[in-house]
Amino acid sequence: MTSLIPHLKERIGQRDYTIGVIGLGYVGLPAVVRFGEVGFRVLGFDIDPDKVKRLTAGESYIRHLPADRIVSLSRSGRFEATTDFVRLGEADALLVCVPTPLTRHRNPDLQYVTQTADAIARTLRVGQLICLESTTYPGTTEELLLPRFEARGLKAGEDFFLVFSPEREDPGNTHFGLATMPKVLGGVSDACGELGEALYTTIVPTVVRVASPKAAEMTKLLENIYRAVNIALVNELKMLSDRMGIDIWEVIHAAATKPFGFQAFYPGPGLGGHCIPIDPFYLTWKAREYGMATRFIELAGEINHAMPTWVVGKVVEALNGRGKSLNGAKVLVLGVAYKPNIDDQRESPALEILTLLRQQGAQVNYSDPHVPRCYGHRHYPDLDLTALPLTTETLQTQDAVILVTNHSAFDVEFIGHHARLIVDTRNTFKGFPPNKIVKA
Numbered sequence: 318m319t320s321l322i323p324h325l326k327e328r329i330g331q332r333d334y335t336i337g338v339i340g341l342g343y344v345g346l347p348a349v350v351r352f353g354e355v356g357f358r359v360l361g362f363d364i365d366p367d368k369v370k371r372l373t374a375g376e377s378y379i380r381h382l383p384a385d386r387i388v389s390l391s392r393s394g395r396f397e398a399t400t401d402f403v404r405l406g407e408a409d410a411l412l413v414c415v416p417t418p419l420t421r422h423r424n425p426d427l428q429y430v431t432q433t434a435d436a437i438a439r440t441l442r443v444g445q446l447i448c449l450e451s452t453t454y455p456g457t458t459e460e461l462l463l464p465r466f467e468a469r470g471l472k473a474g475e476d477f478f479l480v481f482s483p484e485r486e487d488p489g490n491t492h493f494g495l496a497t498m499p500k501v502l503g504g505v506s507d508a509c510g511e512l513g514e515a516l517y518t519t520i521v522p523t524v525v526r527v528a529s530p531k532a533a534e535m536t537k538l539l540e541n542i543y544r545a546v547n548i549a550l551v552n553e554l555k556m557l558s559d560r561m562g563i564d565i566w567e568v569i570h571a572a573a574t575k576p577f578g579f580q581a582f583y584p585g586p587g588l589g590g591h592c593i594p595i596d597p598f599y600l601t602w603k604a605r606e607y608g609m610a611t612r613f614i615e616l617a618g619e620i621n622h623a624m625p626t627w628v629v630g631k632v633v634e635a636l637n638g639r640g641k642s643l644n645g646a647k648v649l650v651l652g653v654a655y656k657p658n659i660d661d662q663r664e665s666p667a668l669e670i671l672t673l674l675r676q677q678g679a680q681v682n683y684s685d686p687h688v689p690r691c692y693g694h695r696h697y698p699d700l701d702l703t704a705l706p707l708t709t710e711t712l713q714t715q716d717a718v719i720l721v722t723n724h725s726a727f728d729v730e731f732i733g734h735h736a737r738l739i740v741d742t743r744n745t746f747k748g749f750p751p752n753k754i755v756k757a
Contacts, residue, residue, distance in 0.1 A: 321444055321475075322508055326515045328409070332356040334516075337408025339433055341368050341398065343591070343661065344450060344484040345414035346379055351495045351520045353390040360408050361398040372398040380660040380687060381489045406440035410448060410516055413437075414484065416591070417451045418695065423598045423618075425454060431461060438465045446478040446512050449530075452537050452596050454603035457481075458530035459505060474506030480513035481530035483537035488590075489659035499523040503533030541596040542614055547582040548593070549617035552624055555584035559756070566744040566756075586721050586742040586757070587624035587666030589655025594621065594664045625669035629677070631757035632717055632740050639738065641716055644678030649705065649715040651732070652722025653685045660687040667721040668697045684711070686726040712736045719757075720745055 328334045336352045338345045341363040353359045363369055371378055375388040390396040405411060415429040430451055437447060447466070449458050458481040463473060473479050482502040487493060500521040504510030514524045527533050551569065558565040565584060573581040588594040597618055601611045633643050655665035662668065667683070668691075674681045683691060684707045692701040705711050707727070712718065712735040720727075723743040733739065733749045746754045 322512055325409070325444060325446075325512055329515050329519065332358075334358075334409045335360060335407060337362060337405060337411040338414060339363075339405075339411060339437075340414035340416070340429075340451075341365075341372065342414065342416070343379060343488055343663075344486050345412070346372075346377075346382060347486060347495050348412055348414060348450075349396065350382065350386050350390060353393065353396050354386070355519055356395075357519075358395045359390075359397075360404065361396065362400070362402060362405065363398065364400060366400050369398040369400050372396075379488075402436045403440065405437055406442055406445075409444065410446040411437055413447065413449045413451055415451050417453050417595070417599070418591075419595050419598055421696070424602055425599050427453065427457070427461065430457065434462045434465045438469055441466055441469050441471060441477060443471065443476045446480070446509075446516060448513060448516075449479075449481045450484045452483055452541075452592060452599070453534060454538070454599040455531040455534040456603065457534060458503075463505060474504075474508040478504070478509040478512045479530075480504040480509050481533045482513060482517060483533060485537075485540075488661050489656065495520065497522060499525050501525045501527060501533050501536050503527045503530040505530060535600075538596050538600045541592045542600065542617075544582070545588065545593045545597050545621060546613065546617040547580070548585070548588065549620040551582050551584045553620050556627060564756070566747070583744075584742075585624065585666070586628045586670060588621045589663065589665040589667075590661065591663045625666045625673060628666075628670055628719065628721075628740070628742055628757045629673045631755055632674070632719060633677075635738055635740055635755040636717060642678075643674070646679050646716040647714060648674050648679045648681050649711065649718045650674075650681065650683040651685070651707075651718060651720045651727060652724055653683050653688050653691050654722050654724070657722060657724050658687070658726070662688060662691065662694065665722070668694055668700060670719065670721060671700060671702070672697055685722070686724060707732070709735050 335358045337360045338349045339362045341361045349359050349361050375391050377384040377387050413433050415433050418426045420426045471477050480502055482500055485498050500517045502513050502524055504513055510526055517524050555565045569581055572579055597614045601615050604611045636643055636646055650667055650671055653662055653665055653667040654660055671681050682705050683702055684705050689704050717738045718736040719740040720743055723745045733746055739746055740755045740757050742757045
């Protein structure tokens with residue numbers, strides 16, 4: 318065990334230890350708050366000056382993270398947000414919580430990780446702990462980060478410490494959050510893992526140590542691929558059941574009565590969020606380096622990616638059945654967040670559905686109580702819409718209403734009564750007259 322470990326663990330225990338969080342989004346900001354609330358000094362780093370300005374003013378730009386927690390942390394004097402990455406050297410531990418998106422060709426886009434690693438390398442000092450939390454393919458920590466840091470002449474496990482510990486954030490989940498979720502962690506050496514465990518034990522109930530960063534990176538991918546594959550399965554069965562005249566929701570409900578050997582997954586209009594639509598492709602890309610085609614994962618991705626197009630097809634069918642063309646039709650999308658009761662629009666299938674409808678000539682609008690404006694999306698730069706109020710007039714003037722995200726704030730009875738045609742992707746309007754409801 319390196320001689321630095323006992324001293325650093327003692328400082329962690331005494332909270333005489335500064336945490337730096339790089340990337341103040343849906344992963345980084347909850348980490349800032351959690352570390353601050355247990356007594357650490359926290360430095361938050363972000364390239365967006367607007368985020369830094371709002372945090373400094375005590376504002377929260379993430380709906381499910383109340384502003385009073387930011388205000389309380391700021392008033393404690395233990396938190397500061399900055400865009401000055403020269404200050405990375407002030408932190409004893411650096412948590413990398415930057416985005417890991419895909420390119421348009423569905424290859425890993427690690428520009429934010431590599432840029433952050435280069436910034437850390439410029440100020441890296443003896444004793445620092447670097448924790449990569451961004452979801453990525455197995456090998457990233459040791460292949461991209463480690464060489465950059467050791468090029469400074471410092472050795473991992475002796476002079477500095479490097480671990481991978483994947484985020485498990487689920488925005489809006491009121492049952493499980495950072496304070497209650499076990500944390501998986503793999504270090505590039507035993508000393509790295511030991512120090513990383515000592516740090517994370519201060520904010521989570523359990524740290525699950527695995528043998529290496531690769532194992533930890535694969536763990537996060539397995540969690541999300543498991544969900545992606547099972548959702549693809551029920552989406553495929555949904556399309557088949559539709560042709561066969563079977564209600565897939567009834568089938569899933571019946572199957573779920575089996576007390577063992579079955580876990581219910583539900584179909585939908587496509588996958589959203591920053592994990593499930595993206596993470597599987599990180600592994601399929603890396604698998605090619607080992608001469609293996611992950612056909613099962615890629616097929617699931619194809620099925621899930623095709624769901625928005627299938628939903629639009631059902632809209633076309635529904636309008637045709639009423640003697641109406643999609644071209645020129647007024648269509649209202651209900652919900653543009655990727656899941657219920659949050660404002661997060663990352664990778665939301667609603668964005669693709671809105672784009673496809675517009676491309677086919679529809680007059681599209683949306684309503685979402687959590688998202689007053691829909692704009693500024695990486696792959697949908699032309700989308701710039703303002704939410705319509707969900708009034709009687711709004712509903713009655715639409716040729717079709719598509720329920721994409723089943724927010725609990727939506728008044729189902731009100732919508733069902735006033736809308737002329739509803740395309741339901743969530744089985745929310747079960748029990749309404751079938752001549753008004755089309756399941757998709």
